[in-house]
Amino acid sequence: MSEPLLYRSTRGLAPGAGIGEAIAAGLAPDGGLYVPEALPRLDPADFDPRGSLADTATRLLRPFFVGHALAAELPAICAEAFAFDAPLRPLGQHPGVAVLELFHGPSAAFKDFGARFLASCFRRLRKPDEPPLTILVATSGDTGAAVAAAFHRQPGVEVVILYPDGLVSPRQAHQLGCFGDNVRALRVAGRFDDCQRMVKAALNDAGLQARRPLSSANSISLGRLLPQMAYYAHASLQWQREHGRPLNFVVPTGNLGNALACVWVREMGLPVGEIELACNANQTLPDYFGGAAYAARPAVATLANAMDVGAPSNFERLRWTFPYDADLRQQLSSHSVDDATICATVLRHATRGEVFCPHTATAMHRFEQRDRQADWAVVATAHPAKFESVIEPLIGRTVPVPPALAAMLDRPAQAEPLEATDAALKAWLLGEGAEVCGPEQARRLG
Template sequence: MSALEPLRYHSTRSATPTVLISQAIAAGLAPDGGLYVPAALPSIDLAAFDPHGSLADTAATLLAPFFAGDALTDELPAICAEAFTFDAPLRPLPAHPHTLMLELFHGPTSAFKDFGARFLAACLRRLPRDDTRALTILVATSGDTGAAVAAAFHRQPNLRVVILYPDGLVSPRQAHQLGCFGDNVQALRVAGRFDDCQRMVKAALNDTALQADVPLSSANSISLGRLLPQMSYYAHASLNWWREHGTPLNFIVPTGNLGNAMACLWARGMGLPIGDVQLACNANATLPEFFAGAAYQPREAVATIANAMDVGAPSNFERLRWTFPDEAQLRALLHAQSVDDETIRAALLRHAHEHGEVVCPHTATAFALLDRHPASDDRPWAVVATAHPAKFETVLEPLLGQPIAVPSALATMLERSATAKSIPADDERLKRWLRQHADR
């Protein structure tokens, strides 16, 4: 598909009606409850990328076909420059031949979610709205998404953020981040699990009567405005590796809701030099069991020390099936494994004490998969590091017997006071709360 042809989007559940990217981003979720996908995944010529360009330059080139024919087309370079103000370094791991770490935690909230959240905020700031009422950005979080969205939208005029997170199932520092913004950001502690939060958000977004009373949009990875920009760091890393070595770069991606993994797969589908993609999951085995040959069976999530991946019903599985409708082909192209808490702890200890690499529990799931690779596998692998280890000090410090240095941006947030309101895991209670607080 030519980058000059307007690209239209439809739901994973129906090929009609179609919309342009601005409409898909503004809505978050398709009217039938499905997730927006492009009518066809565009391809791109690697020669189109500036070999000396920044991450923002790579993003602008990569995403141009997705914004073709849209009102935001001319704004895309500025959106990327505004969103991608920090690096995603690809760092060799000296103790592991042929292995690197893609560090995605250098943003304002120390997690990979900062890339997509800032891009989405930059898009929404530029989209005209006929409705003069505030737009509520509704987001479910298993730990990191909420803080990234809150930071991206904090104090933005005519926008407010409502964050739902599972009470007691995120790390203390994650919970503090979620509640420390105030102003136009409200955190809700849900008496349930992440899947409950996600279900409540979808129910609200799908309620047309509620939408008429309270304009809503989403900032989860169900939103294309979050998912598309996440392709950029995979493109940038794989291009830089390919230019220097002439070979594709393979990735091990920690995943829960499948958004980060989908971004990697779509970048590969566009023609970027990405080889194999392996999914590292925690004890929530919905995806590993499917890829092992079982029927797809969502289930209630179980709590683990890699809490941001505690997802039993990953939303982006709909997009995965749209991308690869043949299940046999899908299972042949992708590999997923579960890592239990004991193995995560062992990986954390081994890589800290033997190799000097202190990582978060989610990144440790990827290291655990790396440790399972046969010695004969000499292909280049990049472990995707999704969050800074300092966000999980209650897990890491007792285990490693040492304090974890806190990055300055996180330290500043931890100095603020934090508060969150409690709400039951009930769809209708959230809808009533949103109506009651529509003008606050």
């Protein structure tokens, strides 16, 4: 049996932790992000060629859970988290191009996979005599709804979602506020980076933690990040079996969690080729990969709002993976796509019968600038129906709404206003929080 992995902070000032502790904490005590001491190495032959996405996830993640009680539960956790598919669909008449569709879950975005995995872990990690736990979530559009759907009515857990007021799509905002029960939505008078800063400050406040235990469900959480590797592993293994070549990916990215998952799959030895980070008009990553010093900056509002991030948290993990700038810049490329190009890309493909969300359109545009003789997967991160106020005027027709999203939109929704300060969130958490859903109430709500 292999030795259990120990998890360290990217900042190196916190003691090591086991996988359960790292998932439960969300953020390391020194403010850094948890990473394994070393990434495991796997061989493509380790995977069942007839296995499902859940089977691939179980095999991929097994080394991360060795020696912990969750290891025995991993097949069940993966079955719960990966209960819907992530199809690798051919794109038109291009034999070497596919779209990796990640939006077939309850909230119609890729974040459903990681959120459901995390919720399944928390259900098994939590002891009956433990105090209630508050999950803090900063969202630029999609994370909050995925986490809310995954944790809705889960006993002993309250979810508090922070989102930038007026900077998410109307349907995204409705999703964030439509759950009720143990889920509360706060519309923050600021940008996503303010929401993210406020959440990190709360998680790092020992006094606050002592009075109200907190954790995170953003991609700063290892429990969100690790499962996101599964669909890249599954797609790349499928492609190699069918074509005999590695698969390259164009990944729309903002906070870097989804892209980092793809990078780690490649580092673990699976057949992932080139990785391009498709960004919107926020230039932090394109400027860095273009040779400039890394510099976080205020986020710019764009049509691809879930990627409106000026200070991507997972850059710390990326730098842990490749400590030297020259090496890191050789591993990835990153380019910016402005709103006008997003619109033109959506419209051009709609005339060919393909409707993409604004985020997927950034990846599609970047693919169109690449060598089309190579094998590429364009990562589709959200369903276009979530962005009807952008997409439908462009293409001149309505976009059918998936049933799960339609059910959310049929519910009433509300969100509370909050100032964009660390103090405002702390005060809300200490005096304004909702009652946590207990076991009896959960059964009544059914």
